Amino acid sequence: xxxxxxxxxxxxxxxxxxxxxxxxxxxxxxxxxxxxxxxxxxxxxxxxxxxxxxxxxxxxxxxxxxxxxxxxxxxxxxxxxxxxxxxxxxxxxxxxxxxxxxxxxxxxxxxxxxxxxxxxxxxxxxxxxxxxxxxxxxxxxxxxxxxxxxxxxxxxxxxxxxxxxxxxxxxxxxxxxxxxxxxxxxxxxxxxxxxxxxxxxxxxxxxxxxxxxxxxxxxxxxxxxxxxxxxxxxxxxxxxxxxxxxxxxxxxxxxxxxxxxxxxxxx
Numbered sequence: 001x002x003x004x005x006x007x008x009x010x011x012x013x014x015x016x017x018x019x020x021x022x023x024x025x026x027x028x029x030x031x032x033x034x035x036x037x038x039x040x041x042x043x044x045x046x047x048x049x050x051x052x053x054x055x056x057x058x059x060x061x062x063x064x065x066x067x068x069x070x071x072x073x074x075x076x077x078x079x080x081x082x083x084x085x086x087x088x089x090x091x092x093x094x095x096x097x098x099x100x101x102x103x104x105x106x107x108x109x110x111x112x113x114x115x116x117x118x119x120x121x122x123x124x125x126x127x128x129x130x131x132x133x134x135x136x137x138x139x140x141x142x143x144x145x146x147x148x149x150x151x152x153x154x155x156x157x158x159x160x161x162x163x164x165x166x167x168x169x170x171x172x173x174x175x176x177x178x179x180x181x182x183x184x185x186x187x188x189x190x191x192x193x194x195x196x197x198x199x200x201x202x203x204x205x206x207x208x209x210x211x212x213x214x215x216x217x218x219x220x221x222x223x224x225x226x227x228x229x230x231x232x233x234x235x236x237x238x239x240x241x242x243x244x245x246x247x248x249x250x251x252x253x254x255x256x257x258x259x260x261x262x263x264x265x266x267x
Contacts, residue, residue: 042158042210044098044107047267052094052220054260056117057087059227062254064137066127067176067190067247074135074178074190074247075127081137083123088142090117090258098266100155107153107160117170118142119256125176132185135178141226141253145170147202158210168202168224174232174251181238188242192232192249200225208264216264224256 061082067074092115100107119142125135149166175193178185206220233248 042155044100044109044153044155044160044210044266047097048095048216048264050094050218050262050264051092052113052115052218052260052262053089053091054220054258055087056090056119056224056256056258058085058119058254059223059257060254061085062121062137062139063252064125064139064174064176065250066125067135067192067249069242069245069247072245073127074242075125075129077127079126081123081126083121083137083139085119085121085139085141085254088117088119090115090260092116094262094264096151098151098153105155107151107155107162109151109153110149111151111164112146112148114144114146116143117145117256117258125178129184133180134185135176135180135190137251138173138175138177139251139253140173141170141256143171145224147222147224149202153208160208160210160216161205162208163203163205164220164222165201165203168200168226170198170200170224170226170256172196172198172226172228172253174230174253176232176249186238186242187240188236188238190234190236190242190247192234192247194230194232194251196230198226198228200228204258210266214266216266218262218264220260220262222258222260224258226253227255228253 063082094113096111098109120140122138128134146169149164151162151164153160153162173195178190204222208216208218210216229252231250236242
């Protein structure tokens with residue numbers, strides 16, 4: 001066997017031995033891995049409008065004193081009259097703006113709401129003579145109210161827990177009317193009244209759930225600080241000892257607890 005034949009035989013042997021190892025290394029290139037999908041973090045930032053319904057109840061009874069003139073009392077008894085203003089349906093609308101800094105779970109905002117509220121009652125003055133309608137107290141809170149409040153919340157993605165507080169405006173009326181001049185009523189008549197829009201504070205909180213990209217549901221509690229004392233005076237008409245004198249009394253309104261459910265649309 002010449003040198004050429006020997007070299008060829010050796011080369012064939014080397015190739016035969018190396019082929020399996022080379023084949024093992026010649027795998028198909030690995031498929032490039034796709035990056036994990038980006039998880040969209042819900043943002044509460046934006047303007048919104050909404051509506052709500054709910055209920056309201058007073059935190060105590062209304063109270064009115066008997067009219068007085070100097071040291072004299074109108075019916076000579078001086079006992080305060082207390083009466084329950086009951087509860088009320090409430091309903092209305094909201095508009096507001098939320099801002100959630102990028103990468104933060106905190107949400108701050110400003111919200112205005114306006115709605116219907118009506119709490120009222122009338123009661124015979126406790127000092128009236130037995131069998132006489134000698135004076136009725138009447139209180140009326142509503143028919144409208146409004147709140148402008150700041151909101152501070154903490155979000156758990158699509159769930160927002162928040163507190164709110166601000167200024168409230170509530171329309172209110174009070175009157176004491178004595179138009180009875182038939183025995184056992186006295187001969188005098190008297191009409192005391194007060195009507196104004198009270199500006200006060202409101203505080204509360206709630207929870208809101210974004211069930212769709214632009215829609216959210218909320219449950220909320222707000223206390224309206226409508227506890228307030230007013231005084232009103234008038235000159236009695238008619239005849240008798242009370243006529244022609246200036247009579248004054250004091251009236252105290254309760255505060256109001258409100259609860260509501262609402263729906264908001266975010267832009």
